[in-house]
Amino acid sequence: LQTGIHEVVTFIRNDQAIFVQRLVSVEKCLTQLQVQLSQLPGTLTELLQSPNRITTEAAPAQEISEDDCPTSFNPANQSTPTRSFPNL
Numbered sequence: 001l002q003t004g005i006h007e008v009v010t011f012i013r014n015d016q017a018i019f020v021q022r023l024v025s026v027e028k029c030l031t032q033l034q035v036q037l038s039q040l041p042g043t044l045t046e047l048l049q050s051p052n053r054i055t056t057e058a059a060p061a062q063e064i065s066e067d068d069c070p071t072s073f074n075p076a077n078q079s080t081p082t083r084s085f086p087n088l
Helices: 002-051
Strands: none
Touching: none
16 A cells, blocks of 8 residues: 555646646747837838838847747647556
8 A cells, every 4th residue: 555655646747747847838939929018010001101111120029939839738739648556
């Protein structure tokens, strides 16, 4: 029984570590999205004021990199966990 409890605790700790890593990645994505959204009104205003002029004065929005926001964190790309709790 003690071994089974230890295995369950280890299983939960491993899942918790994975969850924290995913949460940090999601926070990075949200931060980058907030930056891009904050730049959007200025970009739209500029486009509306001069729709036929393309300017290099405005810095392009920073793209969200695959490292910061991997597609594996998209719920549509998540597979069902194959691990199960150890038998007690």
